[in-house]
Amino acid sequence: MGAVTDDEVIRKRLLIDGDGAGDDRRINVLLKSFTKWCNSPGTPEEGFTQYQRMLGTLAQCEFSMGKTLMVYDMNLREMENYEKIYANIEQNITSAHEKISECKKEIQRAKRIRKNRQEYDALAKVIQQHPDRHETLKQLEALDKELQQLSHIKENVDAKLELRKKQFHVLLSTIQELQQTLENDEKSDNDDNNQESPTENGE
């Protein structure tokens, strides 16, 4: 391996790759063959063939250049496209973020609503255990009426009692007065009798 010297390597490389690669090489070869053609002493046919060959190479070069230009154009447009897509995605990301926060708020709201509903249900369960308000009101009304009736009756009975009491009172007081009057009369009669008898005896 070490037998090959650096000079050898350089010479070989220059020989093989001296003109550069691809298009560069073609242009270099064209230039070289042009100068050779200008200075060549060969026959006109040979010259013409050389000339044709050179035109061919030139056409190849132009074709290659055209292709490169188009590729460049395409790349530029591809770049634009990618920029557009990138901006679009950015926008989507921000709107998705917003939607997420909106949804989170919605969830909180929904949870609050669910909690309220559950509290309501829990209370409703307890309330159901108690009797219906209308029923109770009706019962209360009936009881009220009964109460009223009973107190009415009580009033009547009381009034009657009062009346009878008064009547008896009147009766009793009249009897007492009569008794008193009778006693008084008896007494005064007795007195009269007593008064008369001494005077009779005295005569």
Next chain:
Amino acid sequence: VHAPASCVRHLLHMSVFSQSFSPCGRFLAAANNYGEIALFSLSSALSPDATELSQKPILTFTAHEGPVFCLLSTDSQLLSAGNGEISAWSWAELIKKVMGRGKILSSCLMTLLLVSLCCLSQDNSLIVGGGDNNIHVMDLEQGNFKSVLHGHTDYIHCLSIREREGEILSGGEDGAVRIWDCRTGQSVHCIEVYKYESCARPQYGKWISCLTTDSDWMLCGGGPSLSLWHLRSLSPTSIFSLPGCQRQATFYQDMILTVGEGPCVSHCLLGGDVKAQIPCTPQSLNTLALNTNSTEHRVLTVGGSSDHIDVFTNLSYRAFSLSF
């Protein structure tokens, strides 16, 4: 100060009794039966590059000589109740990993078993449920006791506040839930839960260990089944048929989350259905806490008869565990 916590046998026998989140929502304080309080950093435990180390406490210290049954956070302080005294620790100092000098707020309750603390934010008073069957109201600024509420016939397990109406609810070993008016200090209502046939579970007893309120509704449970009560009509509306006794419950959005005996967090609907039971590490749970102080670290943490505290980022499954 780390020596007791790292002993394996200690860890096996550890029970977490209470938790509290910092006012900024980035830290969790948890207290256990050894009287230790451990501070965990939620931001490092929840970050994408969290390691095993981020699930360990950033600070552990012994706050009391006995178990710390109750932790409560105010705007700037962490209050802990244990061994008959209430201590106040500054959150700012705790966050800087400095234990600071815990200010002892009251040592006159020396002989009492203190299981519950509650806070009234309006007039800055601290409600303490004592082992002497009474509820003591303490002024946080002055540091003295303003009033005592008498009425319970056995010690108090749990307290809750109805901010809107200015009422205190208390549940105790005597099976009664009492509603007190803060201003008059009188017991406005007394509900003996075990007397209601639908809730009572005589095989467990009549004590109430779990009480929470949502101003219109109340959840209470313990010996009797966990039940939802409508406070204005003082009637039980739903009974939750959960095996075991519940130790802590909370309202969350349209659900009820509850923990107690049994290695799971139960999700229930207000109607009485048990929607789901999410398994947890500890065999039995004592405390449940929801971090409402921070939007990025909205987690549910539960602790119980284990040195692990389960953290839920999504309520449906356990994400990871913090350990003492």
